[in-house]
Each structure stands twice: as structure tokens, then as C-alpha cells.
Amino acid sequence: MIRLKRIVKYFHKGSVNEVFALNNIDLHLDAGDFVTVIGSNGAGKSTLQNCIAGGFFPDSGKIFISGQDVTGWPEFRRAGLISRVFQNPLLGTCPSATIEQNMALAILRGRTRGLARGVKSRDRDRFRDELQQLGLGLENRLLDKVGLLSGGQRQALTMLMATMIKPEVLLLDEHIAALDPKTAGQILGLTQEIVKGRKLTTLMITHNMKHAISLGNRLLMLHQGRVLLDLRGRDKENLTVKDLLEQFYTAQGEELVTDSLLLG
Amino acid sequence: MTLYAALGAVEHGMVYGIMVIGVYLTFRILDFPDLTVDGSLPLGAAISAVAITGGVNPYLSLLLALAGGFIAGMVTAILNTKFKILHLLASILTMIALYSINIRIMSGPNVALLGVNTVFDAVTGLGIPAHYAGLLIFGTFAGLVLGFIIWFMGTEIGQAILATGDNPQMIRSLGVNTDAVIILGVGLSNGLVALSGALVAQNQGAADVGMGIGTIVAGLASVIIGETVFGCQTMARAFIAALLGSIVYRLAIALALGLEFGGFRFNPSDLNLITAILVIGALITPNLKKRLIAR
Numbered sequence: 001m002i003r004l005k006r007i008v009k010y011f012h013k014g015s016v017n018e019v020f021a022l023n024n025i026d027l028h029l030d031a032g033d034f035v036t037v038i039g040s041n042g043a044g045k046s047t048l049q050n051c052i053a054g055g056f057f058p059d060s061g062k063i064f065i066s067g068q069d070v071t072g073w074p075e076f077r078r079a080g081l082i083s084r085v086f087q088n089p090l091l092g093t094c095p096s097a098t099i100e101q102n103m104a105l106a107i108l109r110g111r112t113r114g115l116a117r118g119v120k121s122r123d124r125d126r127f128r129d130e131l132q133q134l135g136l137g138l139e140n141r142l143l144d145k146v147g148l149l150s151g152g153q154r155q156a157l158t159m160l161m162a163t164m165i166k167p168e169v170l171l172l173d174e175h176i177a178a179l180d181p182k183t184a185g186q187i188l189g190l191t192q193e194i195v196k197g198r199k200l201t202t203l204m205i206t207h208n209m210k211h212a213i214s215l216g217n218r219l220l221m222l223h224q225g226r227v228l229l230d231l232r233g234r235d236k237e238n239l240t241v242k243d244l245l246e247q248f249y250t251a252q253g254e255e256l257v258t259d260s261l262l263l264g
Numbered sequence: 265m266t267l268y269a270a271l272g273a274v275e276h277g278m279v280y281g282i283m284v285i286g287v288y289l290t291f292r293i294l295d296f297p298d299l300t301v302d303g304s305l306p307l308g309a310a311i312s313a314v315a316i317t318g319g320v321n322p323y324l325s326l327l328l329a330l331a332g333g334f335i336a337g338m339v340t341a342i343l344n345t346k347f348k349i350l351h352l353l354a355s356i357l358t359m360i361a362l363y364s365i366n367i368r369i370m371s372g373p374n375v376a377l378l379g380v381n382t383v384f385d386a387v388t389g390l391g392i393p394a395h396y397a398g399l400l401i402f403g404t405f406a407g408l409v410l411g412f413i414i415w416f417m418g419t420e421i422g423q424a425i426l427a428t429g430d431n432p433q434m435i436r437s438l439g440v441n442t443d444a445v446i447i448l449g450v451g452l453s454n455g456l457v458a459l460s461g462a463l464v465a466q467n468q469g470a471a472d473v474g475m476g477i478g479t480i481v482a483g484l485a486s487v488i489i490g491e492t493v494f495g496c497q498t499m500a501r502a503f504i505a506a507l508l509g510s511i512v513y514r515l516a517i518a519l520a521l522g523l524e525f526g527g528f529r530f531n532p533s534d535l536n537l538i539t540a541i542l543v544i545g546a547l548i549t550p551n552l553k554k555r556l557i558a559r
Contacts, residue, residue, distance in 0.1 A: 053437065066385060074441075075436050075437065076436050076437075076439050076440055076441045076442070077439070077441075079437055079438055079439030079440075080439055081438070082437075084435075084437045084439075090429065090431075091433055091434060092431045092434055093431070093434065094426070094427045094431045094434060094435070095430060095431070096426070096430050097423070097426055097427065097430065101423060101426075104420075104423065105423055105424070105427055105435065105438055108439070109438045109439050110438075110439040111439065112418035113421050113423075113424050113440065114419070114420055115416075115419045115420070115421060115422065116419065116420055117418060117419060117420075118418055118419055118420050118422060119418075119423075144364070185541060232435035
């Protein structure tokens with residue numbers, strides 16, 4: 001479904017600020033995989049998603065989505081295959097446009113836009129139905145500007161907009177981290193519902209180890225631009241937060257050992 | 265202010281209102297402060313004047329002017345999006361380049377439109393007096409442009425323009441090439457500005473290379489006055505407000521120029537000062553209102 005082959009990315013290459021952001025990443029997600037991604041700050045989680053989405057081009061390596069080589073495609077061209085939800089609820093929607101305008105923008109994801117009406121009356125019923133599933137009462141507020149909504153409402157709307165046209169891959173970048181605990185829980189529930197219901201291949205970044213363990217069928221741990229752990233099936237089901245931390249430190253420790261051996 | 269002066273101000277407000285609609289598109293919707301307009305207004309005038317004196321139909325000359333302005337806007341937008349030059353700087357570069365280009369087009373600093381057909385002849389030919397002809401023609405064009413832009417902003421492409429100014433990251437991830445949208449939007453904006461310049465030239469009987477000076481200031485002043493006075497809750501209302509703002513701006517200027525305090529009178533050269541004060545007034549009014557209400 002999605003395959004990364006030996007992806008390498010440096011930032012500020014050749015300067016004192018050089019960062020080795022992605023270090024030979026090899027990754028294959030099967031259709032329907034729901035993968036959680038954890039790792040410390042600067043581990044390369046967001047960089048990995050950005051690389052898949054086309055925010056930048058890798059220095060070397062190839063990216064395939066549904067068998068197509070998209071390595072050289074700009075971000076807007078990949079949009080037909082990829083949906084994203086960001087940590088910042090303000091990034092996913094257009095504040096000065098209405099709810100229905102935002103949804104109308106979203107159902108044209110990856111398609112050529114022409115001179116037809118931006119919001120078509122025949123789509124309104126569908127918008128209302130979809131909004132009703134959120135249970136936030138937004139179905140009665142189609143003409144309200146999105147800037148009037150709360151962060152949680154906007155993030156719920158973003159989740160909906162990201163999935164109204166089924167993407168090949170759904171990228172979630174800490175999409176509940178900026179919300180209060182109750183809202184975060186609601187959005188997380190909604191995420192599970194949508195991902196399961198529509199059988200979406202998903203890559204979800206989180207800092208919450210519990211969520212990383214309880215959600216999805218596969219868990220990746222990144223560290224310094226590499227995949228440190230890749231657990232699935234039984235290994236993941238039996239995982240506890242304590243195990244995960246231990247594994248993390250062990251893996252890190254081993255790395256330190258090998259590094260010091262090499263350097264020594 | 266005499267009735268004649270007031271009619272003249274409304275007339276100017278409508279023809280420059282077409283320019284203001286263009287400025288609203290870049291300045292407010294695309295969030296792209298664009299100074300190209302100081303060059304594209306006389307560009308439109310120059311193209312139209314040279315075309316008409318060369319025997320081209322005056323209506324066709326308007327289309328040529330529109331196309332010329334569109335290209336000028338595209339140049340600015342390409343400098344910005346493809347070559348990463350700051351939008352303000354990119355537009356200044358195009359603007360000064362246009363100064364030379366306009367003189368080249370006119371083979372001199374101005375072209376007179378005496379004894380040639382203009383778009384006004386169709387109306388004056390019906391026996392309508394010249395000052396009403398201006399009102400009628402400008403009103404028609406301003407209305408057409410207003411209708412077009414409101415329709416266009418409601419289309420799929422128009423909505424993509426709106427989103428590009430509002431949240432470029434979001435609309436890119438929905439598959440819109442934001443560079444192309446900015447090039448289209450800034451092009452369209454300058455096309456309208458050039459159209460406005462072409463109509464002005466046909467009305468005043470000459471195109472002049474200096475007629476664009478201060479276009480952006482007048483445009484911003486009108487936009488801000490329009491927003492303050494008429495509001496901008498919906499897209500359609502915002503564009504109507506921009507056009508009405510232009511009329512109010514011209515009326516205010518005419519009013520100020522007609523004022524007399526004892527022996528003191530404003531000169532036409534005081535126009536820039538008056539404009540600055542008007543804009544400052546329009547900018548601080550909402551703030552002052554809030555403070556007064558808070559007390």
C-alpha cells in the first residue's frame with residue numbers, strides 16, 4: 001500500500017546545524033494497517049509524515065503509494081492519495097469560510113477544480129449527515145464560519161474532512177495533543193470509529209504511550225531518524241507502558257554501546 | 265460641494281472601484297500586498313489608448329488592457345512564488361519596470377485620445393449629456409465586474425483562492441497548487457486594475473504614465489473605508505463594500521477639497537495628506553468604537 005525505500009533526509013546539510021533527520025528508513029504499510037508512531041522530540045516522526053505527504057523531497061530513497069512512485073510529486077499532487085490532520089486545530093480548516101464551504105473544499109481533494117459552484121446544493125444533505133455523526137450539533141450550523149468554532153469542534157470537522165474522500169493513507173500528527181482531555185478523548189474515539197469503519201491505512205503520531213499501545217495493529221518507535229522498534233500482532237497486544245519504556249532504553253542503550261565501541 | 269462635483273466623485277468612485285475590487289482580491293483575500301497596481305493602472309490606460317489611436321475598437325481595447333494587466337500581475341506572482349522574492353518587493357520591481365514599459369508602449373509619456381471613438385460615444389450618441397454618460401458607462405462596468413467577481417469567488421476555483429489566502433497549508437493538502445492559484449489571483453486583480461485604468465483614460469481623453477501614482481493608497485483607503493462603513497460579513501458583501509468604499513472615498517476627497525476655512529483652502533496637491541488622514545481615521549475608528557463601548 002505504502003512503501004518507503006531507504007529514505008535519507010538531511011536538514012541544513014553541510015552547515016554546522018546539519019541534522020540527520022531520516023536515516024535510511026525502510027517501511028512498508030499494508031492496506032488497512034493502523035500504525036501508531038512514538039519517539040522523543042526530534043526523533044523524526046513529523047519529518048517522516050511530511051516526507052510521505054511531500055512537504056519536502058528526500059535526499060535519496062523512493063516513496064511508493066499504491067504501487068505508484070510518488071517520490072518526485074509535489075505536495076498538492078499527492079493530495080489525491082493522502083489526507084492529513086495536524087496537531088494544531090487551526091491548520092486543518094479555513095477560518096473565514098463557512099462549514100459547508102470547508103467541506104466542499106474537502107470533497108474535491110485531489111480533483112481538478114473548475115467553474116462549477118463551490119458548494120453544490122446536492123451535497124448539503126450529505127454534509128449534514130456526516131456532521132450529525134459527530135454529535136456536536138454542527139449539522140445545523142452549515143453557514144457558520146469555521147473561525148467561530150472551538151478547537152475541538154474544528155479538529156472534529158478536520159477529521160471528517162480528511163476522510164470524506166477515502167485516502168490511500170491517513171496521516172495523523174499528534175492530532176489530539178492540543179485539546180483538553182475530554183475533547184481529546186472524543187476525537188480519539190471518532191478517529192477509531194472512522195479508521196475502522198472506512199478501513200483506512202493510517203499512520204498516527206502520538207506522545208501518549210497508552211494510546212500508542214491500545215490503538216491500531218502496529219507500533220513504531222523512532223529514534224534519531226531510524227525505526228528503533230516495529231511491533232505488531234502478539235508483540236504489540238501484550239505490550240505495557242513499562243515494557244515499552246524498557247525496550248526504548250534497551251534499544252537506546254545498545255545503540256550507545258555500539259556507538260562507543262565504534263568510536264572507541 | 266456642487267452637484268456637479270458630487271456626480272464627478274461618484275463617477276470616479278465607480279471607475280476606480282473596479283481597481284479597488286482588484287486590490288481587495290490581493291490585499292484581503294490572497295493576503296498578498298501588491299504594489300504592481302501603480303504600474304498596471306497606467307499600463308491598461310496606455311494599451312487602450314494606443315490601441316484606439318491605432319484603429320482598434322474601443323471595447324476590444326478594454327480586453328487588451330485587461331490581458332496586459334493580467335500578465336503584469338502574473339509576473340509579480342511568478343517572481344514571488346517560483347523565485348521566492350518577497351511579495352512586496354516583487355510587486356515593486358514589476359511596478360518600476362512597468363514605468364519604462366508604459367513609456368515604450370506609448371512611445372512617450374502620454375497619448376491623447378482626441379477625436380477618436382471611445383466607449384462613451386455609444387451613449388453620448390443617444391443624446392445623453394457627457395457627465396451622465398460617464399456615470400452610466402462606469403456604473404455598468406463596475407456592476408458587471410462586481411457581479412463577475414462575486415460569481416467567480418463562489419466557484420470551485422474561487423473557493424480555492426479564498427482558502428489559499430486563508431490557510432495555504434490546508435488547501436495544498438487538499439490538492440490545490442497554491443502557486444498557480446496565487447498567479448491566477450494576482451493576475452486577475454491586475455487585469456481589473458488595468459481595465460479601470462483603460463476606462464479612466466478613455467473618459468479623460470488621455471493616457472499618462474504618471475496617472476498610476478498613488479493607486480495602491482487610494483485602493484487601500486477605499487477597501488478600509490468600505491469595510492469600516494459597510495462591513496464584510498460575507499464575500500458578496502465585502503466586494504460590494506469595496507466598491508461603495510471607493511465611492512465614499514472619492515466623495516470624501518471632493519468634500520475636503522471644497523472646504524474653506526476663512527482664507528484657507530486645500531490644494532489638489534494636499535490630496536495625499538487628506539488620503540493619509542482618511543485612512544488613519546478609518547483604521548482607528550473600529551478600535552475607538554470598541555474602547556468607547558467598553559467604558
